[in-house]
Amino acid sequence: MGALHFKASLPFVTLSGIFLLSFFLxxxxxxxxxxxxxxxxxxxxxxxxxxxxxxxxxxxxxxxEALRYxxxxxxxxxxxxxxxxxxxxxxxxxxxxxxxxxxSRWTFYLFALLFWGQWILKLAQGxxxxxxxxxx
Numbered sequence: 001m002g003a004l005h006f007k008a009s010l011p012f013v014t015l016s017g018i019f020l021l022s023f024f025l026x027x028x029x030x031x032x033x034x035x036x037x038x039x040x041x042x043x044x045x046x047x048x049x050x051x052x053x054x055x056x057x058x059x060x061x062x063x064x065e066a067l068r069y070x071x072x073x074x075x076x077x078x079x080x081x082x083x084x085x086x087x088x089x090x091x092x093x094x095x096x097x098x099x100x101x102x103x104s105r106w107t108f109y110l111f112a113l114l115f116w117g118q119w120i121l122k123l124a125q126g127x128x129x130x131x132x133x134x135x136x
Contacts, residue, residue: 012087015080022059030056047119051076071118 030053038046054073057066066073 009091011083012091015084015087018055018080019059019084022056025056027053027056027060027062027065045119045122047115055080071122072114075114 034040035052036046036049038044039049048070050069051073054066054069055077057063057069058073058077063074066077070076
């Protein structure tokens with residue numbers, strides 16, 4: 001029973017930590033450090049570049065800034081919030097009142113398509129000489 005409780009509590013603790021950090025970390029401090037090894041080495045954004053800053057910006061109520069960092073930030077934030085709600089129910093009630101299609105192949109394909117699509121658009125804007133952020 002202990003291993004089962006640990007398995008149920010791990011997603012809750014992890015997601016709670018992510019959200020708590022996003023509320024308490026100042027975006028100015030995070031922006032000073034390179035968070036992406038790909039971007040650091042290639043000087044190009046990866047599909048997930050700006051996601052950490054986007055999530056922190058949403059937690060601080062800066063929605064336009066969040067979109068500038070990564071256009072998928074609000075989608076990922078909502079997805080993580082739903083996962084946290086689901087993990088809370090699983091931990092407290094030992095059951096889930098709703099099922100998210102987390103293990104669905106289509107969910108994976110949709111996220112992959114969105115990430116790659118926004119990355120290609122972001123790179124194309126940079127190559128045309130325009131500002132790299134999608135909202136300038």
